[in-house]
Amino acid sequence: MDSSVHPRFPFIESELRSFHGQAADTPTTISQEMEYINTIGKRFVAAIDRFHVHRALLAALQERYGLAACCILLKGDPFELFIIPCHPLSTSFLEEMFQKIASAAHVIDFPLVSAEQLANSAYFDAPDEVVEYRTQEDIEGAQIGSVLNIPLTIENRIIGMLSLFDVVVGAFDTNLLKLTSMIADYAAVALENTRLRERETALWRQAEHERQRLELIINSMAEGLLITDAQGAIVSLNQFARCLLAQAKIDFQTAMPLREVAKKSNVLWLHQLANVIDQGLMGKTAMNQELMASGRQEIVPLTLSISVAPLHDVSGKRILPIGVVAVLNDVTSTKQVEQLKDEFISVVSHELRTPLTAIKGYTQHLIRRLERRLRKARTTQPEVTPSVTDLPENYDLHSLYVMQSQTEHLERLVNDLLDRSRMRENQFTLEYTTFYFADLLAECVRLAQASAEQHTFSFIIQQQNTQVVADRTRVSQVIGNILDNAVKYSPQGGEVVVRLEEWEGNYLVSVMDQGIGVSPELFDHIFERFYRIHNTASREYAGIGLGLFVAKAIVDGHGGKIWLTNNQHGIGTTFHFTIPRKPSSKGDAS
Ligand code: ADP
Numbered sequence: 001m002d003s004s005v006h007p008r009f010p011f012i013e014s015e016l017r018s019f020h021g022q023a024a025d026t027p028t029t030i031s032q033e034m035e036y037i038n039t040i041g042k043r044f045v046a047a048i049d050r051f052h053v054h055r056a057l058l059a060a061l062q063e064r065y066g067l068a069a070c071c072i073l074l075k076g077d078p079f080e081l082f083i084i085p086c087h088p089l090s091t092s093f094l095e096e097m098f099q100k101i102a103s104a105a106h107v108i109d110f111p112l113v114s115a116e117q118l119a120n121s122a123y124f125d126a127p128d129e130v131v132e133y134r135t136q137e138d139i140e141g142a143q144i145g146s147v148l149n150i151p152l153t154i155e156n157r158i159i160g161m162l163s164l165f166d167v168v169v170g171a172f173d174t175n176l177l178k179l180t181s182m183i184a185d186y187a188a189v190a191l192e193n194t195r196l197r198e199r200e201t202a203l204w205r206q207a208e209h210e211r212q213r214l215e216l217i218i219n220s221m222a223e224g225l226l227i228t229d230a231q232g233a234i235v236s237l238n239q240f241a242r243c244l245l246a247q248a249k250i251d252f253q254t255a256m257p258l259r260e261v262a263k264k265s266n267v268l269w270l271h272q273l274a275n276v277i278d279q280g281l282m283g284k285t286a287m288n289q290e291l292m293a294s295g296r297q298e299i300v301p302l303t304l305s306i307s308v309a310p311l312h313d314v315s316g317k318r319i320l321p322i323g324v325v326a327v328l329n330d331v332t333s334t335k336q337v338e339q340l341k342d343e344f345i346s347v348v349s350h351e352l353r354t355p356l357t358a359i360k361g362y363t364q365h366l367i368r369r370l371e372r373r374l375r376k377a378r379t380t381q382p383e384v385t386p387s388v389t390d391l392p393e394n395y396d397l398h399s400l401y402v403m404q405s406q407t408e409h410l411e412r413l414v415n416d417l418l419d420r421s422r423m424r425e426n427q428f429t430l431e432y433t434t435f436y437f438a439d440l441l442a443e444c445v446r447l448a449q450a451s452a453e454q455h456t457f458s459f460i461i462q463q464q465n466t467q468v469v470a471d472r473t474r475v476s477q478v479i480g481n482i483l484d485n486a487v488k489y490s491p492q493g494g495e496v497v498v499r500l501e502e503w504e505g506n507y508l509v510s511v512m513d514q515g516i517g518v519s520p521e522l523f524d525h526i527f528e529r530f531y532r533i534h535n536t537a538s539r540e541y542a543g544i545g546l547g548l549f550v551a552k553a554i555v556d557g558h559g560g561k562i563w564l565t566n567n568q569h570g571i572g573t574t575f576h577f578t579i580p581r582k583p584s585s586k587g588d589a590s
Helices: 027-046 050-062 091-107 115-121 136-141 172-218 239-245 259-264 269-281 332-380 393-425 437-450 472-488 547-558
Strands: 002-005 069-074 080-085 120-125 146-155 157-166 223-228 236-239 285-292 304-310 323-330 433-436 455-461 467-470 494-503 505-511 562-566 573-580
Touching: 002 332, 027 050, 027 172, 050 069, 050 080, 050 172, 050 562, 069 091, 069 172, 069 472, 080 091, 080 115, 091 115, 091 146, 115 120, 146 172, 157 172, 172 269, 172 467, 223 239, 223 269, 236 239, 239 323, 269 285, 269 304, 269 323, 285 433, 332 393, 393 437, 393 472, 433 437, 437 455, 437 505, 455 547, 467 472, 467 573, 472 505, 472 547, 472 573, 494 573
Parallel strands: 002 146, 080 120, 455 494
Antiparallel strands: 069 080, 069 157, 146 157, 223 236, 223 323, 285 304, 304 323, 433 467, 494 505, 505 573, 562 573
């Protein structure tokens, strides 16, 4: 039996012979060989897939040799083995074939592979036109007589191995080795090409599949999605965005920047949308900007929340964005719920206010009567009432003070609730009057002290004249809210120090408590609507998260500032706010 692995051969004498065994240097044989190679080359070039390459290879080899099978083993993960039999082969023939391929593969530096692995992964490609008829006896009796293994190389890189098998001993003519190697080289290039093409097609299919999947997802989104180019012209949009733009009768086919389209349109929200997109084109990210996509005359107008992010060039070479991606959310139903909630709270708060006013009025009335009575007792019968504090009226008066303080607290809560929507939209008015800030603070401190027995209030004024032009009720609402918190968030009691001083032409009020304190990263959040710090959002600390939101709106309305700091000794917080002595000429007194 004849078996070998042939490396790239040095040119040898016998190979100068043609495939017909004639001397090769005559013009006729040279041109015949060239024509032959040309034909083979064309067949390989025309091969559109690996199966065409197999056929072309087999056809070329069959012209040279009698063959039982031709096998192509290709490197890769996983490796591939194609067996192209020229006639039916017995199991023992095949098993031996796998053994031989495995050991030859080892010689040519192919990653270690066993005959069993080869047998399991072999792909049989037996084209009808090449399979010759054999009797059962012939098949059973056939044994491997000759083997020829030729490495498949591309630019000195081994990509696999070609193995030829036949039952006849000495079937492979060593004189034709150079030609066979040349055919193998053609096959290697053709196989590599088809492999690359197949990989490219697979990648393309995968990319196309991903594109379709993405398109499906984007079109099924309940949000509108639109993408613009660097000029702000819409280049892509999904179904929902398309519907929205259709409402504004926008022809998004035009390659016109949205701001230009908006200029020609009288749809208000389109201008807003164009503005937000322009922000994105300047590299800014905009989150949840609300815009009304239908007229205010509707009970609940179609409201969109738009978020915009700049799209940057993947190479990062361009500083400015190459476009913008915008997500439009329909928040109308949330608005609807908010509106219903607002209406409900406003009705309930109004209903609470009427009885509260009566309670407050009658409490005030009773306090005055008792105070008068006690004053009278002190002046008219000093001998009967040696200690006024022991009189039952005095206890009653104290109870009434607590009632008054709590009613004020309740009133502030109701007012906060009533004010919250107006404050959010800055639609509240301030009624300016002239009063003494120190008097107001002293009154607020007295009321707070009345119902906070565990706390000790002190009031420090560093000012002689504390005249101010401001909305007295609103400012008292601010102080009341801060004092309520100082008491509420220091459940162990302690000192509450209220200070009034002058600061840069404004009055500065500070309220220091010894309570649970606030983490610095939450300093800004606690002024947000309904914001409550997690550890205080329990029943232990009753509240709704509106007090500071309303306080900030009132202070802002006066042109002042509100902030907080942690106390130096690490316990509790100090809230500060400023109120200008009088409204600025710019018309703060709206
Ligand atoms: P609330 O009704 O919850 O008191 P506020 O708007 O007045 O609402 O306060 C918002 C949140 O700020 C509170 O829930 C609390 O967590 C925190 N806070 C306010 N004042 C203080 C304070 N003096 N000490 C500690 N935490 C405070």
